Amino acid sequence: DVKVTQSSRYLVKRTGEKVFLECVQDMDHENMFWYRQDPGLGLRLIYFSYDVKMKEKGDIPEGYSVSREKKERFSLILESASTNQTSMYLCASSIPGGVYEQYFGPGTRLTVT
Amino acid sequence: QKEVEQNSGPLSVPEGAIASLNCTYSDRVSQSFFWYRQYSGKSPELIMSIYSNGDKEDGRFTAQLNKASQYVSLLIRDSQPSDSATYLCAVDSQGAQKLVFGQGTRLTINP
Numbered sequence: 001d002v003k004v005t006q007s008s009r010y011l012v013k014r015t016g017e018k019v020f021l022e023c024v025q026d027m028d029h030e031n032m033f034w035y036r037q038d039p040g041l042g043l044r045l046i047y048f049s050y051d052v053k054m055k056e057k058g059d060i061p062e063g064y065s066v067s068r069e070k071k072e073r074f075s076l077i078l079e080s081a082s083t084n085q086t087s088m089y090l091c092a093s094s095i096p097g098g099v100y101e102q103y104f105g106p107g108t109r110l111t112v113t
Numbered sequence: 114q115k116e117v118e119q120n121s122g123p124l125s126v127p128e129g130a131i132a133s134l135n136c137t138y139s140d141r142v143s144q145s146f147f148w149y150r151q152y153s154g155k156s157p158e159l160i161m162s163i164y165s166n167g168d169k170e171d172g173r174f175t176a177q178l179n180k181a182s183q184y185v186s187l188l189i190r191d192s193q194p195s196d197s198a199t200y201l202c203a204v205d206s207q208g209a210q211k212l213v214f215g216q217g218t219r220l221t222i223n224p
Contacts, residue, residue: 031210033211040216041216042201042214042215042216042217043157043201043214045211048211050210058211090156090157094210096210100145100147100205100210100211100212101145101147101159101162102147102159102203102212103159104149104156104157104158105156106155106156107155107156
């Protein structure tokens with residue numbers, strides 16, 4: 001079974017803090033993704049990565065950065081958290097090449113106060 | 114026009130009936146189509162994938178794809194209260210190894 005884990009289920013941070021969200025997958029998947037999910041807006045892609053050291057901007061990268069130093073780990077960084085970044089953050093992984101099935105972690109509900 | 118469109122619902126179906134969920138997409142070159150189930154407060158779970166025109170059955174679930182009409186659907190037979198969830202349709206984006214998600218249809222199965 002594919003296993004994607006995220007470092008925290010719930011997180012509360014203050015405005016201006018630097019926030020790290022960690023995601024680890026154990027299936028040797030090349031592709032990893034970060035989404036945020038908000039009521040009425042659906043799932044929106046923030047960043048994705050096809051390989052170690054690689055990153056690509058998604059649809060809403062502003063205010064975020066990512067790091068992929070190892071194949072199994074993909075980190076999302078909020079450089080200076082703001083209240084409009086309060087959301088559910090979901091990590092996913094997939095194998096490359098034509099199949100595109102993505103498997104999600106349990107999610108991190110981040111509240112910025 | 115949104116890339117992937119779903120009726121947001123809520124769709125209410127009596128227990129034991131067939132639930133029918135629909136999705137249209139705009140990118141004609143899309144080749145991979147998925148249905149995810151998401152319970153409230155949980156993350157999306159992949160339940161069906163379909164790549165060719167026609168029907169694909171897995172237990173009580175049937176996915177149907179019509180590329181000419183750019184339409185994909187999910188049928189749930191013998192609906193159970195445990196099927197109450199939001200169902201997300203996802204489509205690959207121009208071969209870019211990423212998916213575009215619809216906003217989801219909220220399904221409620223009434224006992």
